[in-house]
Amino acid sequence: MAQDIHFTLNGDPTTVRTDPGRPLLDVLREDLGLTGTKYGCGEGQCGACSVLIGSERAFSCRTPVSAIAGKPVRTIEGLAAKGELHPVQQAFLEEQAFQCGYCTAGMIMTSVGLLERDSSPDEAGITAAMNGNLCRCCGYSEIRDAVKRAAA
């Protein structure tokens, strides 16, 4: 049965009325029109659907929308403010840390969360934090360089 779910989305108080068991990813893309968050595997294996709940990465394909009630959720659409790219977005651009771009939103959200929790992670810390976000174009070294650049 549908319920009202209240949460904060990219800084704005938001309410959706839906089946509480639906994946957050579906609600973001289909109900709220935020298609920057991508569907990859639907099984919590690829990270394309990564969003932040607070500063923690969540795989939105495996997160029932009921789990975000009362919580702050951020998506890629919430990062750029007043026409300025977020420093992590800028770093990905400068390091050319994407090819097809399908994984990029998830990579960036995971990176933002990491740098909020640890502003100067070492290489092992970056690798550990990014584990779970897959890039089929194999751009991992550029992605790691972008995270380092954003941390600098």
Ligand code: FES
């Ligand atoms: Fe969610 Fe792959 S689509 S982890």
